[in-house]
Amino acid sequence: MEINITHYTPYETVMRAIRFSHASLGRLDSKENKLGPNDKKLLYLVIEQGHHSVLEHFVYTFEVEGVSRAFLQEFVRHRHISLTVQSTRFALKKLLKTNALDDLLVVPCTDPEVPQRYFELYYRNITEQNLKQLEYIKSHIQELPNDVLKYLLPEAFKTAFVATTNARELGHLIELRHKENVLCEFRRFAIELFEKLYEIHPELWEMLRGWYKWDF
Numbered sequence: 307m308e309i310n311i312t313h314y315t316p317y318e319t320v321m322r323a324i325r326f327s328h329a330s331l332g333r334l335d336s337k338e339n340k341l342g343p344n345d346k347k348l349l350y351l352v353i354e355q356g357h358h359s360v361l362e363h364f365v366y367t368f369e370v371e372g373v374s375r376a377f378l379q380e381f382v383r384h385r386h387i388s389l390t391v392q393s394t395r396f397a398l399k400k401l402l403k404t405n406a407l408d409d410l411l412v413v414p415c416t417d418p419e420v421p422q423r424y425f426e427l428y429y430r431n432i433t434e435q436n437l438k439q440l441e442y443i444k445s446h447i448q449e450l451p452n453d454v455l456k457y458l459l460p461e462a463f464k465t466a467f468v469a470t471t472n473a474r475e476l477g478h479l480i481e482l483r484h485k486e487n488v489l490c491e492f493r494r495f496a497i498e499l500f501e502k503l504y505e506i507h508p509e510l511w512e513m514l515r516g517w518y519k520w521d522f
């Protein structure tokens with residue numbers, strides 16, 4: 307799985323919006339995505355008070371590759387995310403022709419990691435079954451259109467998408483999806499996404515970690 311944040315709102319844009327509401331534009335001290343000390347106090351205050359609508363001004367666009375369609379159908383349940391997904395209609399034949407088939411499959415994970423003997427018994431079998439399915443699709447690639455072939459795709463088939471959303475929605479998503487009762491692939495995604503967001507806005511995501519009481 308790869309997550310690549312390609313665009314984000316710098317601190318100063320969001321802090322301007324928050325300072326509009328407080329009539330304190332003169333105290334704005336963030337610049338070039340570095341959060342100033344005055345702005346840090348104000349941001350902390352609004353988060354602690356639960357005024358999280360201001361977090362909607364932090365907008366992120368990110369690309370995700372190498373996740374399963376099983377993951378995608380859970381991800382799309384989050385309704386405040388704008389999405390562009392790799393099209394099977396346009397891309398399926400190209401993907402099957404240009405890639406090794408086992409590169410097109412996500413191997414299921416479990417949390418905690420399953421013992422090796424179970425992996426040998428079941429997980430390798432699942433992947434082998436999925437590979438057979440892809441081989442079958444490939445052998446019918448000339449006769450059938452992508453729109454028909456896609457009905458044969460396993461849930462483990464890799465997909466890719468671009469998403470745009472805001473910090474409020476991402477905080478909510480990470481809160482729901484980092485827990486142990488969640489699909490392992492989604493849990494790993496949530497934690498990796500948090501790490502990427504933290505690289506861009508460390509103070510913001512540290513404050514949200516405290517607000518939600520995340521233990522990672």
Ligand SMILES: Cc1cc2nc3c(=O)[nH]c(=O)nc-3n(C[C@H](O)[C@H](O)[C@H](O)COP(=O)(O)OP(=O)(O)OC[C@H]3O[C@@H](n4cnc5c(N)ncnc54)[C@H](O)[C@@H]3O)c2cc1C
Pocket residue numbers: 383384385386475478479482483487488
């Ligand atoms: C462990 C787990 C198991 C799950 N199991 C199932 C399952 O078995 N079956 C299933 O169908 N789904 C399942 N889900 C998906 C779950 O029901 C939600 O659809 C998904 O987590 C999105 O959550 P959300 O609606 O809070 O968030 P989002 O869609 O991301 O929305 C964020 C918030 O915006 C607000 N909001 C969004 N849309 C509306 C609206 N129309 N009206 C009012 N407020 C709105 C709500 O406050 C919401 O919490 C599961 C999720 C988890 C984490």
